[in-house]
Amino acid sequence: MSIQYIASSKLPTPFGVFTMHGFEDTVAGKEHVALTLGDVGNGEPVLARAHSECLTGDALFSMRCDCGYQLEEAMRAVAEAGHGVVLYLRQEGRGIGLLNKIRAYHLQDQGADTVEANEQLGFGADLRDYSMCEPMLSHLGIYAIRLMTNNPRKVRALSDAGVKVVERVALEVGRNPYNEGYLSTKASKLGHMLSSAAATAPLTHQDDEPVGE
Ligand SMILES: Nc1nc2c(ncn2[C@@H]2O[C@H](COP(=O)(O)OP(=O)(O)OP(=O)(O)O)[C@@H](O)[C@H]2O)c(=O)[nH]1
Numbered sequence: 003m004s005i006q007y008i009a010s011s012k013l014p015t016p017f018g019v020f021t022m023h024g025f026e027d028t029v030a031g032k033e034h035v036a037l038t039l040g041d042v043g044n045g046e047p048v049l050a051r052a053h054s055e056c057l058t059g060d061a062l063f064s065m066r067c068d069c070g071y072q073l074e075e076a077m078r079a080v081a082e083a084g085h086g087v088v089l090y091l092r093q094e095g096r097g098i099g100l101l102n103k104i105r106a107y108h109l110q111d112q113g114a115d116t117v118e119a120n121e122q123l124g125f126g127a128d129l130r131d132y133s134m135c136e137p138m139l140s141h142l143g144i145y146a147i148r149l150m151t152n153n154p155r156k157v158r159a160l161s162d163a164g165v166k167v168v169e170r171v172a173l174e175v176g177r178n179p180y181n182e183g184y185l186s187t188k189a190s191k192l193g194h195m196l197s198s199a200a201a202t203a204p205l206t207h208q209d210d211e212p213v214g215e
Pocket residue numbers: 053054055056057067068069072093094095096097098103106107110116120150151152153156173188194
């Protein structure tokens with residue numbers, strides 16, 4: 003198996019004290035992380051998020067997408083439930099990588115949507131692979147999950163990869179004027195289950211009125 007468990011440590015966050023588990027994909031050369039909180043290995047289905055890396059949204063406060071908001075809400079929900087897991091998967095830009103995502107954003111600045119931009123760069127719309135999830139979850143003693151996502155293809159991909167998904171839990175947060183078009187493209191072209199007036203969960207950096215655009 004190419005996924006190897008490496009080490010664990012505490013990770014205190016504003017939401018609670020998680021345990022961070024590091025894994026290495028020795029074939030792809032990628033490092034992935036699982037954050038757990040509470041007892042996740044008791045056989046009960048576990049509240050879970052499989053979150054694909056988005057440096058811009060997760061770390062740089064970007065409002066172009068909903069990733070940062072979803073990550074924050076997922077960690078908050080796990081803390082509120084008292085147990086759960088967040089898999090942080092290092093497949094930036096739906097698998098095309100950070101620099102290609104910046105190229106794609108440049109094309110989107112000029113009018114392409116998120117799918118057209120990928121295609122203009124010669125990539126498929128979504129190159130992600132979820133095969134690391136089952137071995138990571140198994141290592142943590144998790145055999146069934148309640149998956150926080152709006153993406154039905156992610157549910158199918160995880161199921162196809164051997165993960166028992168007993169429920170999909172909607173995760174609609176962070177809609178704002180900068181990601182409105184992106185979210186409607188996700189719904190129309192990528193099949194995401196999104197209501198048009200999704201609830202917003204403002205983050206501290208979302209307080210300012212948008213400027214430009
Ligand atoms: N190529 C590309 N990747 C993007 C863009 N915006 C966000 N991403 C990446 O998309 C991934 C997140 O995918 P999303 O489609 O937003 O959400 P999802 O994971 O499919 O679905 P949810 O579980 O509902 O969040 C992350 O890896 C982001 O870096 C974009 O415009 N172009």
